[in-house]
Amino acid sequence: xxxxxxxxxxxxxxxxGFVVRxxxxxATLEILRDEAGFDHLSMVTAQDYEDRFETIYHLKKFDDPxxxxxxxxxxxxxxxxxxxxxxxxxxxxWQEREAYDLVGVNYDGHPDMRRILxxxxxxxxxxxxxxxxxxxxxxxxxxxxNPLQEDHKDAESDTMFLNIGPHHPxxxxxxxxxxxxxxEQVADVEPDIGYLHRCEEQMAQNxxxxxxxxxxxDRWDYASAGLLNEWAYARVAEDLNDIExxxxxxxxxxxxxxxxxIAAHMLALGTFCLDIYGDFTAIFMYAMRDREIVQNILExxxxxxxxxxxxxxxxxxxxxxxxxxxxxxxTRDFLDDLPEALEEYHDLITSNEIFQIRTIDTGTIDPExxxxxxVTGPVLRGSGVxxxxxxxxxxxxxxxxDWDVVTExxxxxxxxxxxxxxxxxxxxxxxxxxIDLLEDWPEDERNxxxxxxxxxxxxxxxxxYRAVEGAxxxxxxxxxxxxxxxxxxxKIRSPCFCNLSALNAMSKGEYVADxxxxxxxxxxxxxxxxx
Amino acid sequence: MSNEPRDTIRGxxxxxxxxxxxxxxxxxxxxFNSKLREAFGSSPFILTKFDKFMNWVRGSSMFMLQFGxxxxxxxxxxxxxxxxxxxxxxxxxxxxxxxxxxxMIVPGTIVSKFAPRMKRVYxxxxxxxxxxxxxxxxxxxxxFQEGYNVIKGxxxxxxxxxxxxxxxPRPEALVYGVVKLQERIANGESSPVTVKPYEMEQFSxxxxxxxxxxxADDIDEETLVMRYxxxxxx
Ligand code: SF4
Numbered sequence: 153x154x155x156x157x158x159x160x161x162x163x164x165x166x167x168x169g170f171v172v173r174x175x176x177x178x179a180t181l182e183i184l185r186d187e188a189g190f191d192h193l194s195m196v197t198a199q200d201y202e203d204r205f206e207t208i209y210h211l212k213k214f215d216d217p218x219x220x221x222x223x224x225x226x227x228x229x230x231x232x233x234x235x236x237x238x239x240x241x242x243x244x245x246w247q248e249r250e251a252y253d254l255v256g257v258n259y260d261g262h263p264d265m266r267r268i269l270x271x272x273x274x275x276x277x278x279x280x281x282x283x284x285x286x287x288x289x290x291x292x293x294x295x296x297x298n299p300l301q302e303d304h305k306d307a308e309s310d311t312m313f314l315n316i317g318p319h320h321p322x323x324x325x326x327x328x329x330x331x332x333x334x335x336e337q338v339a340d341v342e343p344d345i346g347y348l349h350r351c352e353e354q355m356a357q358n359x360x361x362x363x364x365x366x367x368x369x370d371r372w373d374y375a376s377a378g379l380l381n382e383w384a385y386a387r388v389a390e391d392l393n394d395i396e397x398x399x400x401x402x403x404x405x406x407x408x409x410x411x412x413x414i415a416a417h418m419l420a421l422g423t424f425c426l427d428i429y430g431d432f433t434a435i436f437m438y439a440m441r442d443r444e445i446v447q448n449i450l451e452x453x454x455x456x457x458x459x460x461x462x463x464x465x466x467x468x469x470x471x472x473x474x475x476x477x478x479x480x481x482x483t484r485d486f487l488d489d490l491p492e493a494l495e496e497y498h499d500l501i502t503s504n505e506i507f508q509i510r511t512i513d514t515g516t517i518d519p520e521x522x523x524x525x526x527v528t529g530p531v532l533r534g535s536g537v538x539x540x541x542x543x544x545x546x547x548x549x550x551x552x553x554d555w556d557v558v559t560e561x562x563x564x565x566x567x568x569x570x571x572x573x574x575x576x577x578x579x580x581x582x583x584x585x586x587i588d589l590l591e592d593w594p595e596d597e598r599n600x601x602x603x604x605x606x607x608x609x610x611x612x613x614x615x616x617y618r619a620v621e622g623a624x625x626x627x628x629x630x631x632x633x634x635x636x637x638x639x640x641x642x643k644i645r646s647p648c649f650c651n652l653s654a655l656n657a658m659s660k661g662e663y664v665a666d667x668x669x670x671x672x673x674x675x676x677x678x679x680x681x682x683x
Numbered sequence: 684m685s686n687e688p689r690d691t692i693r694g695x696x697x698x699x700x701x702x703x704x705x706x707x708x709x710x711x712x713x714x715f716n717s718k719l720r721e722a723f724g725s726s727p728f729i730l731t732k733f734d735k736f737m738n739w740v741r742g743s744s745m746f747m748l749q750f751g752x753x754x755x756x757x758x759x760x761x762x763x764x765x766x767x768x769x770x771x772x773x774x775x776x777x778x779x780x781x782x783x784x785x786x787m788i789v790p791g792t793i794v795s796k797f798a799p800r801m802k803r804v805y806x807x808x809x810x811x812x813x814x815x816x817x818x819x820x821x822x823x824x825x826x827f828q829e830g831y832n833v834i835k836g837x838x839x840x841x842x843x844x845x846x847x848x849x850x851x852p853r854p855e856a857l858v859y860g861v862v863k864l865q866e867r868i869a870n871g872e873s874s875p876v877t878v879k880p881y882e883m884e885q886f887s888x889x890x891x892x893x894x895x896x897x898x899a900d901d902i903d904e905e906t907l908v909m910r911y912x913x914x915x916x917x
Contacts, residue, residue: 270796270832271796273901273902275897283831285831286914287894287914288894288912288914289911290889290895290898290910291795291796291799291908291910291911292886292906292907292908293907293909294903294906318797318800319750319804321779325751325752325756326752326797326800346796347794348752348792349832350794350830350833351831351833354831355826367826371753371754371826374754375757436764437764437765440760440766441764441765444765457851457853458754458757458758458851459754679753679754
């Protein structure tokens with residue numbers, strides 16, 4: 153089908169790769185999307201080798217994410233330019249900007265080739281091999297100008313430029329929204345990110361596979377989704393090194409990950425209501441109360457309240473806490489109280505008229521646009537797309553358990569909240585099944601870790617991309633090994649990054665107050681956006 | 684039920700004026716007559732040093748800046764919320780504007796792009812102001828210290844009074860840190876202001892080295908810049 157476009161083949165552990173010329177990227181991707189049905193550009197990875205720069209486009213299908221293909225685009229070291237894919241997939245816009253920023257590949261025809269994570273005045277591309285980290289840098293502190301002034305300045309309309317953030321209660325962290333207002337309505341909004349770019353990829357590339365990388369995933373999505381993120385790394389590293397995880401450990405993983413999902417969704421719910429009703433009100437306190445309970449359970453299990461560091465390659469670090477009955481009872485109590493708590497939330501939130509007026513039909517995004525932007529997780533499911541990696545690309549113990557993928561087709565802020573609340577119920581279902589299994593597990597078969605060599609050295613140039621369903625959506629990791637015990641390239645596909653890139657499409661023409669609500673409903677965690 | 688008044692239940696029909704009379708009797712109104720005041724005796728004056736009084740006042744009513752950066756801020760939210768409730772200590776009303784706050788808790792990693800913004804927020808707070816560093820990141824860069832973009836502690840940008848170690852510190856630890864800060868303020872103890880390796884400068888004031896030469900055309904000479912000497916920082 154691709155015919156002449158392909159100049160070579162590569163095999164990655166997860167998918168076949170087609171090598172294409174740098175000037176045929178858009179054409180190739182278009183054929184793959186329209187004729188072969190690969191409609192999900194999940195990630196763009198850039199990296200540099202000694203003799204070339206390379207961009208990899210990881211493609212999947214929304215209907216069946218186990219069908220994958222990679223498009224590999226090598227370019228010249230001296231002058232790394234390749235054609236942009238942003239005309240074919242909107243999500244490529246931001247991802248290529250990031251690749252340019254950190255690695256230094258230029259994308260020809262890209263509408264907006266600027267730095268995205270680092271300050272404008274930064275010199276050099278930190279993830280390229282010739283970067284000198286000790287060189288001084290200068291960061292300027294300009295006031296921002298009005299980018300739309302010319303378009304909008306006529307006799308009738310008068311736009312105003314408004315900076316929201318980076319220090320602002322409604323931005324959920326350090327995010328800067330360059331907003332252009334036409335009266336009360338949003339004429340344009342551009343998220344300016346990078347205020348929490350903590351070099352996570354570099355940190356992972358400096359750590360050894362076996363132990364040194366695992367603590368970092370906890371710090372990507374720190375809304376207590378730690379174990380879900382750890383699973384993303386565990387999954388990819390286990391695939392890379394052919395490690396089988398014992399069944400018992402899989403059940404523990406599944407249970408603890410779902411506890412994390414509940415904690416993360418509670419925070420999302422609490423802060424969303426904070427954005428809508430204004431202050432530290434009852435709902436926020438209720439959500440925090442329930443989170444405290446989950447955090448206590450997780451603390452019993454892992455020893456930490458937030459940065460769990462509980463997964464190990466090949467299993468988990470230790471077994472359930474003794475006495476086990478007490479732990480089961482505590483978790484059961486929590487699950488038993490949950491329906492009542494959710495009932496309370498429904499009374500306070502979803503049936504509240506003010507809340508409904510503020511959220512129904514605001515921040516809408518239709519399924520097609522959402523797919524174009526690579527939006528995943530509750531945001532995508534709130535637009536009615538039935539895509540959940542726990543079911544569609546099963547890992548852990550999910551396919552043995554009885555639960556459902558939640559979708560709502562309102563496409564608005566309200567349905568995203570509903571999806572999260574119903575997902576909490578589904579997670580509770582999963583947890584209680586896991587507890588039943590764990591309770592009856594024979595004592596001498598409680599195997600928490602597979603046998604894993606002390607140093608892991610995968611074969612040089614093995615490449616793999618794997619994703620799990622994090623609290624915010626598809627959290628994927630690409631690793632290329634270089635034959636040592638540290639990854640040669642470690643790239644994180646963050647769901648929040650892609651979800652946030654759709655903010656502009658979701659809030660143009662809406663009231664500025666609804667922009668805040670929309671941002672809240674996306675549930676971005678800046679640690680994961682900036683990495 | 685009948686509407687007849689019941690004879691069995693009958694008290695005085697006089698107006699209730701007891702409390703009013705008590706208040707108007709010329710003595711000190713009971714409501715203001717605290718135990719403390721009784722102890723002072725007839726003289727309604729106390730003597731103390733003005734500074735001491737002001738320190739006590741400052742330590743007893745602190746307004747926190749609502750400031751979230753990274754993971755630590757989630758634990759900070761727990762500190763404000765039910766269960767830990769920082770407000771019990773007279774220091775838990777988060778203010779959204781730096782102009783109304785006098786304590787800044789720095790909860791998270793500071794990176795090069797954010798540092799100048801953080802300094803501006805700090806500068807906007809009225810004097811006297813205090814800073815609590817929360818977590819290893821704001822103390823030293825924490826787990827990200829080796830990163831190409833990470834500032835090795837908030838002290839490189841603004842002066843800090845109390846460090847609360849941990850990654851993240853538990854809410855209890857933060858409460859302890861804040862209470863310690865209150866104690867120190869009430870006692871009039873001040874911490875030495877740290878030397879700041881990075882300062883906001885006018886671009887034109889910078890020493891003309893290779894980097895400045897390179898940026899000279901791009902940057903307006905009037906603008907402020909922050910210069911990072913990565914090699915010199917700890
Ligand atoms: S100290 Fe730890 S928890 Fe706090 S911001 Fe840094 S990495 Fe996150």
